[in-house]
Amino acid sequence: MLNYASPLTYGPSVMDWQERINTERMRKERAQRLKEVMKNKGVAALLLEREDNIRYATGLPGDAFMPGLRYCLFFAEYDPIIWEHAGRYERRNEWPWMKEENWRIARCWLGGVCGHEATNETAKLFAKEIAEELNNKGLKGERLGVTALDGTSIKALGELGINTFDAQSLLFEARKVKTQDEINCLKMITAITDRAWYEIYKNIRPGLRDIDLTAIGYKAMIEAGAEIGGVVPFFSGPSTFERGLAMTDRIIEPGDIVYGDITNFGYMGYKVCLYRTFIVGRKPNQKERDLYKKLLDKQNAIIEAIKPGATTADAAKYFKPASTWGYEDEDRVFTIEIGHGIGLYLYEPPIINRLWSIKHPQIFEVGNVMAIESREGEPGLGVRLEDMIVVTEKGAELLSRFPRDEIIVAGEVGG
Amino acid sequence: MLNYASPLTYGPSVMDWQERINTERMRKERAQRLKEVMKNKGVAALLLEREDNIRYATGLPGDAFMPGLRYCLFFAEYDPIIWEHAGRYERRNEWPWMKEENWRIARCWLGGVCGHEATNETAKLFAKEIAEELNNKGLKGERLGVTALDGTSIKALGELGINTFDAQSLLFEARKVKTQDEINCLKMITAITDRAWYEIYKNIRPGLRDIDLTAIGYKAMIEAGAEIGGVVPFFSGPSTFERGLAMTDRIIEPGDIVYGDITNFGYMGYKVCLYRTFIVGRKPNQKERDLYKKLLDKQNAIIEAIKPGATTADAAKYFKPASTWGYEDEDRVFTIEIGHGIGLYLYEPPIINRLWSIKHPQIFEVGNVMAIESREGEPGLGVRLEDMIVVTEKGAELLSRFPRDEIIVAGEVGG
Structure with a gap:
């Protein structure tokens, strides 16, 4: 018997008379968590790229719609630049929490589209400015943790004697346990999907394209x-x-199974990933019901195995081995039979x-938020379900209340 | 006086009785162009990542919704793996043009989310399989061109003695001149935007959110x-x-200027990038008309300067210097006052x-397709226009026929 997380008492807008998601507290607590990880690892500075990393830290x-359009030096002991x-x-006045003296204009080479010479010239300036800031903070010679930088950036920094290492694991370390406000953002985006699921449910019908x-x-x-x-991939028959x-543009036919995913949409950046399965114009037959029941039992077993102190190995054993499907290799079901942490990035x-998980287990903690997805079926006939859960003292609690216990019947013709 | 490119005589579907976009020819010609660039540069093999690179080559x-989910060894002399x-x-039977013996299952570590040990283990397997294929083709010791690989991949390849270099410039070299079918894909996606522009035009009204x-x-x-x-960013007032x-969720008010961009949607992967400017519920005043006229004159001057044999320096001089806006630095208008090649990627x-462009000019060639965008205005009041053009023997020809000569009046209240 699965439990549901407590629903929010408010909606996505702002309200003066009701404490909602406290964005200032969220920003402070996230930066604090990241600084603590840095101090524990003895890292003084990070050069961050990628939306999720920068949003978490700042x-x-x-x-920033292309790599290199925005980057950030984040320090364990100083304000970020x-x-x-x-x-x-x-428009930096929209972000009064960043100090005026800490803004710089970005140097970006758009992946080298400007040609070799212009790329080198721009990358040199990029690296020089980073080096200057590190020197100003007395961090010359310290190793610099970097995330999502391209090869040109790393090379240009190296030529100025800056020794970099991949620091994405530090960001993941800070982010794997969510603060109360982050969890509420994830509850909000889950509630928002209800609008889409219901619209889709009402509209699924023969003749529509996937x-x-x-x-x-x-x-x-x-x-x-x-x-x-975000995206909303749908597939039929x-x-x-x-x-x-x-x-x-496959055309949905009467009797088709239709499944879809609502994924990677954010609320304040916090992402959703949920699957549901529908059937068009008829009730599922016994075979389809049995397949869905197997799927549901598997999902439930995995979710029940997720509790503080247990490991991903305890949960992973409820996924079927890839050999079940005749595959020689677990990579053949990679990201298809998976549970993944979710937050500002789809895979945390x-x-x-x-x-x-069997060989390299990770330990569940209170405050993990995860998406659990799998499928059942055979060639030509598949059913899928993805749930999102938050780990509490009492175990995993479901976030989405959109029906999940059966294949959802939609688009019936006649009665 | 600008010329328009010839419109397509067909729509986006397939038709037996009418030659349309010939996808087989497009695939063959693209692969051929890339192989020629490789031979000219003495490069035997490329390890490709990123949607646009792999789609072009194969x-x-x-x-492949996360980095590392799909990658491809592309050879100058052999079929790709x-x-x-x-x-x-x-589902590889959906791609009969790829030989059955050339498929492998991908090895991916999802950016390291699985932890250090699992990442290393997976990356080692990834690199080992690449090395084996290179050895099988007698390419051991050859330098390997790579695109969009992460640091972990490059390190793992290096540990097996594979010497890599950034080969994105080779892809750009092949892609900067489009084949006839590529140009027709770009015409199609431009025509498709007409549906969106018109829907937006009909719907713009006070009270709607951006x-x-x-x-x-x-x-x-x-x-x-x-x-x-793709995305459709809109901004008002x-x-x-x-x-x-x-x-x-800014609320559009009567009298607002509203501008929007339809960008990064593809037709067979070929992207669009177009801006238009609207005004809500009234006609533009003289000041607004004058601003838009300056914008239009600038766009036209740039487009007229684009012809085979001319350079990007000839066109760039019609952009105003950043100092016009009081900026000390051209980076302050970066990607805002720009012309960019466009194809399978937004910036080619x-x-x-x-x-x-002034210091590092590039030469225009027949078959370049570009998006040209700029703005005029002052703090609080801006107008924008982005055009797409194809370079022909006769010069640049406009792709989109959606009106561009004036600010478009929408959402009038009363009459």
């Missing part, structure tokens, strides 16, 4: 308060067993799968 | 035949001058801006 949004993209840079459900779901997500960036995420620790 | 779609993501791997226009535009793009992956691409060569 509270800046995800609108931001190199900001044109336009955004002029990708039409994508469009309907996207619009509903935005209207209900999600940020852009013979495409329901083996997943390929390029959506098509912990990770549950047979590929890694 | 014709596989853009559904694909490491494919689970699910997709089982992000509602995003949702309306997205749905229209998908319905008209675009692939997912005081947010029209300095650009920040994080969309908000050539690039026109004052930051790079």
Whole structure:
């Protein structure tokens, strides 16, 4: 018997008379967690790139649409320095929590599209400015943790004697346990998906294209308060067993199984990942019901195995071995039979799968938020379910209340 | 006086009685162009990552949703070998042009989320399999061109003695001149945006949120035949001058200027990037008309300067120096006043801006396709326009026929 997490008592807007998500507290607690990890690891400075990393550390949004348009020096002991993209840079008064003296204009080479010489020239300036800031803080010679930097950046820093190492694991370490406000953001984005699921449910019908459900779901997500960036892949009939995420214009036919994923939409950056399975114009037959029951039992067993102090190995054993499907290798079900931490990024620790968890278990902690997904079926006929859960003292609690116990019947013709 | 490119005589679907975009020819010609560049540069093998690179070289779609889920060894002299993501791997019969013996299952560590040990173990296997294929082809010891690989991949390859270099410039070299089918894909995605522009035009009205226009535009793009992956950022009133691409729920008020971008949606992967400017509920005043006229004159001057044999320096001089806006630095208008090649990726060569083009000019060639964008205005009041053009023997020709000569009046109240 699974438990549900307590629902929010408020919606996505701001309200003066009701304490909601406290964005200032969220920013402070996240930065504090990251600084603690840095101190524990003896790392004085991080050079951060990628939306999720920078948002976690500083509270800046995800609108750097190309690599290199925004980057940030984040210190264990000092205020961060931001190199900001044109336009955004002029709007820095929107972020009063960042000090005026800590803004810089970004240097970006758009992946080298400007040619070899211009790239080198720009990268040299990028590295020189980083080196100067490190020198100013007395950090010359300290190793610099970096995330999501390209090879050109790392090379340019190296030429100035800056020794870098991949620090994504430090970010993951800080982020794997969510603060109360982060958990509430994840509850909000889960509630927002209810609008999309219901719109899709109402609209599923013979003759629609798979990708039409994508469009309907996207619009509903935005209207209900999600940020852009997400996708709503849907697949029908013979495409329901083996997943390929390029959506098509396949026409939904009466009797089809249809499954879909609402994924990577954020609320204040916190992402959602949920699957549901529908059937078009008829009730599922016994075989389909049995498949879905196996799927549900598997999901429930995994979720019940998730509790503080238990490990990903305890949960992973409820995924079927890849050999069940005739596969020689766990990579053949990679990201298909998986539990993944979720937050500002779609894949955060912990990770549950047979590929890694048995040999390299990770320990569940209170405050982990995860998405658990799997499928059952046979070639030509598949059913899928993905749940999101938060780990509490009492174990894992489900976040989404959208029905999950049966294949959802939609688009019935006649009665 | 600008010329328009010839419109397509067909729509986005397939038709037996009419030659349309010839996908087989497109695949062959692209692979051929890339092989020629490799031979000219003396490069025997490329290890490709990123949707645009792999799609160009092999014709596989853009559904590897995380780095490392799909990668490809592309050879100057042999058929490519694909490491494919689970699910997709089982559906390889959808791509009969790839030989059965050249498929492998991908090894991916999801950016290290599985922890240090599991990451190393997986990366070792990844590198070992690449090394084996290179050995089988007699390419041991040859330098390997790579695109968009992460640091872990490059390190793991290095530990097996594989010497890598960044080969994105080779891909750009092949791609900067488009084949006839690529140009027709770009014409198609431009035509598809007409549906979104018109839906947005009809819907712009006081009281709507900026992000509602995003949702309306997205749905229209998908319905008209675009692939997912794009965004439709819209901004109104005081947010029209300095650009920040994080969309908000700002409420559109009567009299507001509203601008928007339809960007990064693909048709067969070929991307669009277009801006238009609207005004809500009234006609523009003289000041606004004058600003837009300056903008239009600038765009036209740049586009007229684009012709085969001319350089990006010839065109860049029509962008105003950043000092015009009181900025000390061209990076302060970076990607805001820019012309960029566009194809399977949003930024391909050539690039026109004052930051790079004067000192490092690139030469325009027949078959370049570009997006040219700029703005005029002052703090609190901005107008924007982005055009797409194809370079022909006769010069640059506009792709989109959606009106661009004036600020578009929408959402009038009363009459």
